[in-house]
Amino acid sequence: MNLTLKIWRQNGTNDKGRMEVYPISDVNPEMSFLEMMDVLNEQLIEDGKDPIAFDHDCREGICGMCSMFINGEAHGPGRRITTCQLHMRSFKDGDTVVVEPWRAAAFPVIKDLVVDRGAFDRIQQAGGYVSVNTSGNTLDANAIAVPKKDADRAFDAATCIGCGACVATCKNSSAMLFVSAKVSQFALLPQGRVEAKERVQKMVRQMDLEGFGNCTNTGACEVECPVGISLENIARMNREYLSASLASAE
Ligand code: SF4
Ligand code: FES
Numbered sequence: 685m686n687l688t689l690k691i692w693r694q695n696g697t698n699d700k701g702r703m704e705v706y707p708i709s710d711v712n713p714e715m716s717f718l719e720m721m722d723v724l725n726e727q728l729i730e731d732g733k734d735p736i737a738f739d740h741d742c743r744e745g746i747c748g749m750c751s752m753f754i755n756g757e758a759h760g761p762g763r764r765i766t767t768c769q770l771h772m773r774s775f776k777d778g779d780t781v782v783v784e785p786w787r788a789a790a791f792p793v794i795k796d797l798v799v800d801r802g803a804f805d806r807i808q809q810a811g812g813y814v815s816v817n818t819s820g821n822t823l824d825a826n827a828i829a830v831p832k833k834d835a836d837r838a839f840d841a842a843t844c845i846g847c848g849a850c851v852a853t854c855k856n857s858s859a860m861l862f863v864s865a866k867v868s869q870f871a872l873l874p875q876g877r878v879e880a881k882e883r884v885q886k887m888v889r890q891m892d893l894e895g896f897g898n899c900t901n902t903g904a905c906e907v908e909c910p911v912g913i914s915l916e917n918i919a920r921m922n923r924e925y926l927s928a929s930l931a932s933a934e
Pocket of ligand 1: 748843845849851862865908910
């Protein structure tokens, strides 16, 4: 299969950047998208050119590193997959494939397709944890019964891989789906209730400080999320935030 790739190249955060065109031939339809990018980079290196920088780690849909906007969709065509799980059989011979980095002010481009998602780390650091009593008298977590429905919902929220596709696909660059998943995974469990009010306030404050936009309920984030994080989490986070704000105003 022969393709024309149009790929965003940018030498650093302050570089204006530009699209460059790369024809590629004999692409095996069974290759993953990242393997195709590897082949292209090998060609560029053989030709003495600068290879295209892109993020990847696990290559099996777990780490959330492979942030690419392909033909106008976060993680490309297909649902419930990351870029590393996308295969070249999703394209046709002769196709033009446009590849861009995540575009959001809070995710500055470092180089080519690599963006800085440190904003997500700072939101997590603001409250996405449970403090643990390490005095030696720690209560075994299994000693607290959790209703199965709540455990399942908490688990679903915890499957967020922090990829940032929700931000990249949102017209407002909102991080509400990500933050709400991180808030919900604790809010639904008794262990997370102890610091719940403080947590949601701190994480939302950090989200705003990082420059993410607001949620206008268009739902694009849920559609493009590779692990199917539900909008229900945003509703839960809003309830948590409201009740925390009312409690601190008392
Ligand atoms: S909510 Fe979904 S799209 Fe957003 S960071 Fe988590 S896994 Fe990625
Ligand atoms: S490389 Fe880890 S999710 Fe794609």
